[in-house]
Amino acid sequence: MSEDVAPGGLTDTLLAPVAVVDAAAWHDAMAGIPEALAGVAGRHPGGGPCRLTDFHIRRALNPPDGGAGVAPFAWSARTSRRALGLAAVRLLVAGQVRSPAQGVRAAVAQGTSWVRHQGRPLSGMDRWLGELPPAARAAVGADAVTWATRLWGAVDWTSFERAPLIGRDHWWDSPHSSLLALRGRADVRAGAVHLVTLSGSRRASVRTELSVVALVEALRSRDGIMPGRVVGWWPDSGHLVRVEVEPAVLKKGVEAVEAALRWGHVRAAA
Amino acid sequence: MPRGDVTALGHTARMVLVANGRDDVLALLRHGSGPRPRFDPGLAGGLRAWLEDAACAVVTARGEDAPALFLGPRRFFGAPASADVDADAEPFPPPLVTACLVHALFRQIVTTGAVGDPLRDGVDALSVEPSRAELVRHIGSLPEAEREALSASLAVQVQHLIDLTPRFAPGWLPRTHDRLAIPLAGGRVVLCGVFDLLVGAPVAGTSSLCAVGVTSGGPWARARRVLHYVALLETLRSGHPPFRLALLHAAAGRCRVEDVWEEHLGAVVSHLVQRLSEMAGAHV
Numbered sequence: 001m002s003e004d005v006a007p008g009g010l011t012d013t014l015l016a017p018v019a020v021v022d023a024a025a026w027h028d029a030m031a032g033i034p035e036a037l038a039g040v041a042g043r044h045p046g047g048g049p050c051r052l053t054d055f056h057i058r059r060a061l062n063p064p065d066g067g068a069g070v071a072p073f074a075w076s077a078r079t080s081r082r083a084l085g086l087a088a089v090r091l092l093v094a095g096q097v098r099s100p101a102q103g104v105r106a107a108v109a110q111g112t113s114w115v116r117h118q119g120r121p122l123s124g125m126d127r128w129l130g131e132l133p134p135a136a137r138a139a140v141g142a143d144a145v146t147w148a149t150r151l152w153g154a155v156d157w158t159s160f161e162r163a164p165l166i167g168r169d170h171w172w173d174s175p176h177s178s179l180l181a182l183r184g185r186a187d188v189r190a191g192a193v194h195l196v197t198l199s200g201s202r203r204a205s206v207r208t209e210l211s212v213v214a215l216v217e218a219l220r221s222r223d224g225i226m227p228g229r230v231v232g233w234w235p236d237s238g239h240l241v242r243v244e245v246e247p248a249v250l251k252k253g254v255e256a257v258e259a260a261l262r263w264g265h266v267r268a269a270a
Numbered sequence: 271m272p273r274g275d276v277t278a279l280g281h282t283a284r285m286v287l288v289a290n291g292r293d294d295v296l297a298l299l300r301h302g303s304g305p306r307p308r309f310d311p312g313l314a315g316g317l318r319a320w321l322e323d324a325a326c327a328v329v330t331a332r333g334e335d336a337p338a339l340f341l342g343p344r345r346f347f348g349a350p351a352s353a354d355v356d357a358d359a360e361p362f363p364p365p366l367v368t369a370c371l372v373h374a375l376f377r378q379i380v381t382t383g384a385v386g387d388p389l390r391d392g393v394d395a396l397s398v399e400p401s402r403a404e405l406v407r408h409i410g411s412l413p414e415a416e417r418e419a420l421s422a423s424l425a426v427q428v429q430h431l432i433d434l435t436p437r438f439a440p441g442w443l444p445r446t447h448d449r450l451a452i453p454l455a456g457g458r459v460v461l462c463g464v465f466d467l468l469v470g471a472p473v474a475g476t477s478s479l480c481a482v483g484v485t486s487g488g489p490w491a492r493a494r495r496v497l498h499y500v501a502l503l504e505t506l507r508s509g510h511p512p513f514r515l516a517l518l519h520a521a522a523g524r525c526r527v528e529d530v531w532e533e534h535l536g537a538v539v540s541h542l543v544q545r546l547s548e549m550a551g552a553h554v
Contacts, residue, residue: 077398099440101381135378135391136398142377146445153443153472201338202457236451238507 010233011156013240014193018228021246026226029247030218033254038177044261051171053183057212057256060263061205075128077143082197083125084108084144085151086167086187092148093157093166100148104141112137150235151187151197164190172219182257184216192228197235206232206241208256214245215253289434289525295516296436298527299469299480306476307513313532314509317502317539318454321461324546325454331550334458340451342462343496346545362408365487368420370396370405372427372486372520373466377446379428379435380467388424389417423521427486430523435482442469450503461542463500468512477513477530479504486520493517494526495538501530502538511535 044050073079087110088103097103111126122130129137157164166188174180186194194213198206210230217227232241243249289295328339371392375385378395385391393409396402412420438444448465467482481501485493497515505511516527 074400076400078400099443101444102440132398133390133394134382135386135394138378138381139374139395139398142381142446145381146448149443149445150448201340201451201460202453234451236449236507237453239453 010154010195010231010240011159013229013231013242014155014188014190014195015159016229018192019244019246021226025247029250033215033250034174034219035176037182037254037257038174038180040258040261041174041177041180049179049181050261051181051183052257052260054185054209054212056260056263057209058205060260061208061256062203063263075125077140080125080129080140081143081147082187083167084141085147088144088148089152090166092152093163100152101141101145104144104148107144108137108141154233154235155188155195160190162191164188170216170220172216182212182216182219184213184220186213186230192225194227194230196230196232198232198241199234199236202234202237202239207243208252210241210243211249211253212256214243214249215257218245218250286526286528289516289527292434292436295434295518295525295527296438299436299482299514299516306473306478307529308475309477309505309510309532311475311509313535314505317535318506320539320543321506321546322454324543324550325459327550328546329455329458331552336458338458338460340460340462343499346499346542347492347495362405364416364420367405367409368423368427369486370402371409371420371424372431373447373484375424375428376431376435376466376484376518376520379431380438380444380446383437385428385432387421388428389421392424427520431484431518431520433523434518434525438469441471443471444469450500450507452503452506459546461503461506463496463503465500465504470512472508475510477510479510479512480514480516481512482516482518484518484520490517490519493519495541498530498534498538499542502535502542505535 041050084104084107085100087107088097088100091097091103091106092100097106108129111123112130129140132140168189169186170184172182172184174182184194185196187197188195194217196210196213210232213230214227221227227245229245230243232243233239287298289298329336332339371389374392374395375388378385378391389409393406396409397406409417409420444467446465446467448468450461450463450465452461453459454461465481466484468479469482470479472478481497481504483493483497483500494517497517501511501515511530514527514529516525518525
């Protein structure tokens with residue numbers, strides 16, 4: 001695992017060859033993890049089903065001072081910018097729009113059009129956007145444009161042999177317990193390499209947080225393909241954190257999940 | 271070429287260009303389509319090293335286990351127009367309220383090019399940020415006379431911003447409220463700032479960005495120094511400063527544009543080091 005401050009190196013970091021991990025050591029490391037996680041989930045303090053996301057992992061590893069509770073989720077410019085920004089970058093990479101601003105406008109228009117025409121099941125964000133007055137929607141769009149432009153400008157999208165997946169979060173549903181599901185959030189997936197855009201201050205727990213992304217990939221793999229690298233990137237500072245996936249990373253990921261389950265504020269599945 | 275006057279300001283005798291309208295601003299920011307300036311590749315590293323020494327002194331004075339210290343323009347350059355207001359007595363002094371609304375409306379102008387009712391639009395824009403909920407409630411509770419005065423002030427400032435804010439082509443990649451947070455001393459001191467507007471595509475090895483700052487009041491010199499400070503943060507983030515800065519004064523309806531020079535960045539770093547040394551001294 002390493003860290004550097006070379007913002008121009010983001011594409012290079014994504015494309016760098018992935019270290020080969022000994023298959024037997026990997027197999028040994030994976031053995032028993034799904035069962036162990038299911039067992040922990042069955043004993044977690046809140047009881048009932050739990051769907052762990054990066055938010056829960058982060059909060060468990062960095063508990064708020066004074067044991068403050070978790071504010072209920074609400075849509076805002078901050079909570080919607082990633083979804084809208086990713087939609088914009090997806091359109092840009094596909095060549096369907098020419099700028100992040102056009103991409104965000106298209107994403108907002110699509111969502112609010114669905115609201116107007118009731119053409120398909122609405123997401124909570126689409127409904128929220130559809131009810132906003134124009135100035136509020138413009139503010140939401142402005143935030144998303146900035147988010148998208150930073151990602152769009154930081155990566156050389158022509159460098160990939162195969163088009164990367166943009167903004168597809170992966171869930172792992174435990175086969176041993178209907179109580180447990182884990183989400184691995186990544187903004188760009190290029191083969192075995194996963195880019196996670198980070199916000200907030202740099203924190204000691206970040207490598208552990210990224211280990212959970214690797215763990216989810218490992219648990220989801222049906223053909224034994226190992227995740228290669230998880231890259232964390234702070235647009236605010238240009239810093240990168242690289243996690244080269246190896247057996248020790250899986251162990252760290254499992255410990256993080258256990259910590260989140262112990263934390264006990266995991267919301268039941270909606 | 272822009273119609274604006276050309277004026278030399280400041281001890282560096284570098285040119286500060288006065289722009290008289292949004293076409294002037296655009297022309298000055300575009301600065302032709304020729305090659306962009308290149309800065310010494312070692313510049314960012316040198317500036318960072320200077321700051322790291324000062325930040326480490328602060329960490330030593332505060333103790334290794336002290337929580338991270340987040341420092342923004344207010345800590346380095348003082349508060350803007352509301353400096354003389356007791357924050358405890360009046361959490362939302364009128365200049366602060368105006369500044370928040372003006373910045374929200376500036377984002378709207380960049381994004382959509384238009385504003386309806388300035389006060390209503392500004393409040394709507396702030397209402398999508400939970401961190402602004404108290405401010406929105408405060409504005410809603412203002413007496414009618416104060417709301418009218420605020421609305422009138424906003425109308426003037428918004429018209430100035432509309433007159434001065436270029437309509438950027440999509441290829442300029444305009445983005446507003448671009449946050450920067452530069453950790454020093456292993457993250458125990460963090461320099462924070464925000465670009466009101468950043469335009470241009472990043473190009474490796476080249477200063478390819480322009481930055482636009484907005485001020486709704488307070489001393490012009492302070493706003494200019496804050497813009498230089500954020501340019502420094504960009505240098506530390508990407509290795510290159512923006513090559514050109516524009517400062518829009520929404521209340522006065524004026525705009526000045528200037529190049530970024532190493533002297534600007536050096537002067538800001540020198541000031542930050544001085545302030546960090548004072549902070550370290552205050553803890554000894």
